[in-house]
Amino acid sequence: MQHRTDHGTIRLRLLAATPCVARVAWYAGDRLVGQRRLWHRETDLILPEGRWTLEVTDERSAHDPARLAPTRLDVQVRAGWSTPVDAVLARGAVLTGFVADAAPRLARFATVTATTADGRTFSVRADGLGAYTLAGLPGTTCLVRAAKGTLRSAPVVVEPLGGEPRELDLVLTETSTATSRTGAPEPRVGAAFAGRVLDEGTGTASYAAIVEVRDSRGVLLGRTRTDHRGRFVVGGDLPASSGLTVVVKSGPDRIAVDERRLRGLGCREAQLVDLGEVSLPRVLHDPRPARASLPRATAAAMSLPATRV
Known part of the structure; x- marks a missing residue:
C-alpha cells in the first residue's frame, strides 16, 4: 500500500489495565479530524506531518465502575517516519452519591458533570431515585456540579483517587440565570x-x-x-x-x-x-455590662369620663 510522501505513521500500542474496547480520536489543534475503535493491542494511524493530539478512551458506559480513565497524548508526526506511542489506560476514579434539591427531595434524572483542569468534561445522569455513578475519571482535580432544569448545585472541587469510589452528595441550591443558559463560560477549575x-x-x-x-x-x-x-x-x-x-x-x-x-x-x-x-480556639470573652440606663416600660392607669345612658 502506497502512502503519500508528506504523511507519517503513528504506531499506537494500547496498554490497558483490564481488557477493553477503546476509542482513539485525533485532533489538529482543537479540531476533531477523525476517530477509530480499537479492538487490538496495536494499530497504525497514517496522518499528515505535524503535531497531533491523541485522546484514547474506554468505550464502557460512564455508569460502569470498571471503566478505565482516558489518556491524552501529544505526538509529532514526521513525513516518512514511524513514531511508536504507548497509550496507558489506568484504573479510573469513581464518584457516587445522590442528587437532591433544597426541600430536600431526591432529584430524579439530574445531570452530574465533572470538569478537569485541562477542560475535559465527563457527564452522567442520575437514576429515578436520584442516585448516580460517574466512573472513568482521571486522578486529577475536578470541578463537580449537578443540574436539572433551571436548578444547579454549587461547584465542588474534588481530587478523586483511581480505582477508589468516593461518595459525594450534591444539593441543587442555585438558580441558573438567563446569561448562564445562553452560553456563558462555566466556572474555571482552579x-x-x-x-x-x-x-x-x-x-x-x-x-x-x-x-x-x-x-x-x-x-x-x-x-x-x-x-x-x-x-x-x-x-x-x-x-x-x-x-x-x-x-x-x-x-x-x-x-x-x-x-x-x-x-x-x-x-x-x-x-x-x-x-x-x-x-x-475558644477564647474567654468578658461579659457585656448590663445596660441599666435603658427606660423600662410602665403601665399607666387611664380614667374615662362617666357618661349617662
Whole structure:
C-alpha cells in the first residue's frame, strides 16, 4: 500500500489495565479530524506531518465502575517516519452519591458533570431515585456540579483517587440565570483549600464555621461554611498564588466570634491544598455590662369620663 510522501505513521500500542474496547480520536489543534475503535493491542494511524493530539478512551458506559480513565497524548508526526506511542489506560476514579434539591427531595434524572483542569468534561445522569455513578475519571482535580432544569448545585472541587469510589452528595441550591443558559463560560477549575475544623477544647467537629481565603491585601477571594463533620473546601477558581491567608471563624454555636488565621499559604494551578485539621480556639470573652440606663416600660392607669345612658 502506497502512502503519500508528506504523511507519517503513528504506531499506537494500547496498554490497558483490564481488557477493553477503546476509542482513539485525533485532533489538529482543537479540531476533531477523525476517530477509530480499537479492538487490538496495536494499530497504525497514517496522518499528515505535524503535531497531533491523541485522546484514547474506554468505550464502557460512564455508569460502569470498571471503566478505565482516558489518556491524552501529544505526538509529532514526521513525513516518512514511524513514531511508536504507548497509550496507558489506568484504573479510573469513581464518584457516587445522590442528587437532591433544597426541600430536600431526591432529584430524579439530574445531570452530574465533572470538569478537569485541562477542560475535559465527563457527564452522567442520575437514576429515578436520584442516585448516580460517574466512573472513568482521571486522578486529577475536578470541578463537580449537578443540574436539572433551571436548578444547579454549587461547584465542588474534588481530587478523586483511581480505582477508589468516593461518595459525594450534591444539593441543587442555585438558580441558573438567563446569561448562564445562553452560553456563558462555566466556572474555571482552579486551586482550592480543603480541611477539617475542630473545637480546640473538645476535639469535636465545628459545624457551620466560616472559612475564608484572602490575598496579601486582605481582599476576599472565597468563602464557605463547614459541614456537619467540620469539613470544608474553599476556592475552586483560585489562580496560582502565594501569600494567601485562610481565616476560620466560629459558627452559630458560639455567642462570641472566635477565629484562627493560617498565613503564608500558597497554591499551584488546579491544586487542592489539604490543610489537615484546623483547631479553632475558644477564647474567654468578658461579659457585656448590663445596660441599666435603658427606660423600662410602665403601665399607666387611664380614667374615662362617666357618661349617662
